Amino acid sequence: MEYSCPNYELACNECGKRYGNRPLSACPDCIAPLEVVYDLASAKGVFTRESVAQGPADIWRYARLLPVPEGFQPDLAVGFTPLVRTAKFGSRIGADSLYVKNDAVCFPTLSFKDRVVSVALANAQKFGFDTVGCSSTGNLANSVAAQAARLGLKACILIPADLEPAKILNTLVYGARLIRIDGNYDHVNRLSTLIADEYNWGFVNVNLRPYYAEGSKTVGYEIAEQLGWRLPDNVVVPMAGGSLIRKIRKAFNELVFLGLVEKPERPVRFFGAQATGCSPITTAVRQGSDDIIPQKPNTIARSLAIGNPADGPAAAKMILQDGGWAEDVSDVEIVSGIQELAETEGIFTETAGGVTAAVTARLYADERIGRGETTVVCITGNGLKTTDVLANRYDRATSPAIRPRLADFEAYFRSLDGQPEPELVAAGE
């Protein structure tokens, strides 16, 4: 259950020991997380703007910098989601050059997780696993279930029992075996580790984790390419385990090394976003520390509800190193963030996106980000999966229906928003 590849292999983040390619997440010697390292020099002159432009309109245009085995034939057109320049949202919060990276419309399951799962499952197949699994706060469950179905792999998925109903249905519909665990994500994750230890299964976020995490880099490649092969001044990223924010920086650094983008005069600053009800990383950053003290999550942003983030220390360290910052927002602000982004940009994001939108607004209000700087906000999931948080927010969703008559319509329309004067202007006037 190993393979060799000249372009990449696993290495320990702490002691540097290398392990080839195998399903393994922690260094057997020092227990630190393993990471995929590349022979980047060999990609020089091969991975170019031109070579990328000739690739498909999905993440596989960057396959040379992803840990996908030789001979791998991409099946699904994952990623390459829109980078939208904001108009109203930006002006409302005082931002002149603000972009939304919209993974609410990622293919195939409407979240950023499609990127990481596709890379993990490419390796699961290479390693010969016929059952794959994950511990998940929802989006990962959806993506593993869907992509495993497509690839003909069996899926076994563990989730905290209190997950949003939409995320549960969005997993079951693909025929995956779903197991609800009486506990929070950290309990679920611990059980997954034990299962991966006992059974010959490929757990995407346990023994396949180093490969899985590399899929996150594609967000960074896409941002740079969609900005016309340049790096933004700032990136705002939601944090759960603390992995994505680091991988976007890794992607930027690789592009600089390979000459696809110019090295910016000032390092790109990274801003982390969490919910106040689960804010171990933002708490550490505010204290100027990378010492993470675990918390028991209590927030509606369940996809960010990881109280004991394994990549948290590294995330806090890099945020502080490059002059970034981290903020957290309350559940009320999260819902407002969802509504703001929907009303101003037509982008309906889930609770994690509400966190990111609300934190972005605060970063501008507090002048941690300058008005004219180019900033990208990473929206990682779709609002259709967490509609429960909007229940009771709109009286009209359940107000009595009117009769299908013009007079009734006009009377009703005039009553909306307490407006005494009608906005109606008869056709032709």
Place this chain on the structure above:
Amino acid sequence: MAIKVVLPTAFTRHTDGRKQFDSNAANLPGLLTEIDGTFPALSTQIKDESGKLRKFINIYINDEDIRFLGGDGYAFQDGDEVMLIPSIAGGL
């Protein structure tokens, strides 16, 4: 008083393959001292150069992270299951 110590496979190459053993340690520092004597190679694996438990190892008492129970100050209770496990990242 006895507790049961449980180890994942990653740690068993230094315990002759044993995935669990009993201990009479009173608390976590006591357990780590005991491991120094019984499984010295495991001790080296789970502690850093300064003798502290490596930051990527989590300790669970039954189903709870020991840090929620008082950490080093937590007094093991008779029948506790103490698990040493590498921390695994997840989420975004």
